[in-house]
Amino acid sequence: MGAFADFADLVHGPQAEWGQVSCGCHPNCGVGTAVMVDKETREMRPVPEFLNIPGLVKDMQKITDAARGKWMSNLMMGLALLKHYNPYKSPTQFTLYELFKKFDKSFGLTGKEYGKVSGDRTTDDIEKRRSDRWNFLFIAGMWFQDLFNYDFRRTEMCIIPYGTQEGEISFCAYNTGVGWRNIIENMHQNATVAKWYEENGRHEIFARGKEVELSEAAHNMVLNPIDLTRPNKPEMEGPKTAHEEAVMMRKLYQELVLKKQLDTKEADKPVQIQGLARKKAQSAAAEVVAV
Numbered sequence: 001m002g003a004f005a006d007f008a009d010l011v012h013g014p015q016a017e018w019g020q021v022s023c024g025c026h027p028n029c030g031v032g033t034a035v036m037v038d039k040e041t042r043e044m045r046p047v048p049e050f051l052n053i054p055g056l057v058k059d060m061q062k063i064t065d066a067a068r069g070k071w072m073s074n075l076m077m078g079l080a081l082l083k084h085y086n087p088y089k090s091p092t093q094f095t096l097y098e099l100f101k102k103f104d105k106s107f108g109l110t111g112k113e114y115g116k117v118s119g120d121r122t123t124d125d126i127e128k129r130r131s132d133r134w135n136f137l138f139i140a141g142m143w144f145q146d147l148f149n150y151d152f153r154r155t156e157m158c159i160i161p162y163g164t165q166e167g168e169i170s171f172c173a174y175n176t177g178v179g180w181r182n183i184i185e186n187m188h189q190n191a192t193v194a195k196w197y198e199e200n201g202r203h204e205i206f207a208r209g210k211e212v213e214l215s216e217a218a219h220n221m222v223l224n225p226i227d228l229t230r231p232n233k234p235e236m237e238g239p240k241t242a243h244e245e246a247v248m249m250r251k252l253y254q255e256l257v258l259k260k261q262l263d264t265k266e267a268d269k270p271v272q273i274q275g276l277a278r279k280k281a282q283s284a285a286a287e288v289v290a291v
Contacts, residue, residue: 003060008107010064011073020107026154032140036102038091039135045091047136051099052084059083074109091134098134105129106136145176 005020012019034047047053059080063073081099090099105114115121115128145151160171165188174180191199206212239245 003057003064004107006064007060007073007077008109010067011070011107011109013070023159024157025159026151026157028143028151028154029158030140030142032138035137035139036091036094037135037137038093039133041093043091043093044137045089045094050086050088050090050094051081052086056080056084077103077109094134102132102134102136105132145172147177150177 002022002024005022008020009016035044036047036050037044060077063076063080066073066076068076078100081103082096085096085099087096104110104112113128114132115125117125117129145154155170155172155177158170158172161168162171162174164174164184166184169180174184239248
């Protein structure tokens with residue numbers, strides 16, 4: 001990620017209001033990949049399958065170190081993409097032009113307007129960005145450390161700060177290792193559910209058609225007259241609640257499955273396998289009778 005951020009900072013120039021976010025975490029912090037998804041056909045293909053990422057990163061580092069102007073750097077970046085792009089393994093409708101446009105949209109290299117993403121964006125900006133046929137889906141995973149493989153160096157380089165009642169603590173220290181999350185939550189918890197019920201009692205539960213007493217029946221709801229004229233059919237077949245649906249499914253299983261197994265013919269009944277001890281006892285009894 002650092003190579004992409006450095007190249008974007010070079011193209012945007014020192015006059016840019018904000019720089020790119022560069023990841024300085026530990027190499028073993030996590031893993032990630034990207035998938036290019038066609039919104040129309042639902043076809044998807046991993047980006048490393050049709051784009052040589054290691055080779056592209058090396059070329060990006062050389063372009064960034066050359067520190068040329070904006071358009072010369074963009075030109076060299078286009079040549080690098082052309083060099084490492086394999087059209088035979090890309091999605092069916094994905095072209096080299098779509099790759100250039102997607103790269104430009106992600107890093108804002110040419111200054112073309114694809115729709116703002118800032119807080120003052122409008123509905124037109126959102127629709128403009130959504131009109132892109134291709135969805136760049138990034139998939140990331142994080143390694144949650146256990147005590148037997150805990151890496152203190154990775155915890156020192158953690159870049160995700162957590163704000164807690166005890167101050168700031170890193171993500172790795174808070175969620176892994178000795179379990180600082182449980183320690184801090186137990187220090188500052190209000191009350192357990194059991195303790196709350198013991199002190200305040202349980203609230204009244206309204207279920208199974210139990211009426212709720214109201215202080216007044218007046219309301220300002222606007223009722224649909226068409227729905228009011230429809231007849232109420234409490235005798236309508238079928239379950240009306242999740243509980244009734246579960247009861248019905250259990251009943252159908254007993255009637256259709258278990259009953260079907262009980263009504264099978266003698267020839268279709270499963271053979272019961274008996275133990276060896278019982279067979280020896282039966283053979284011994286047969287010998288006694290024979291004598």
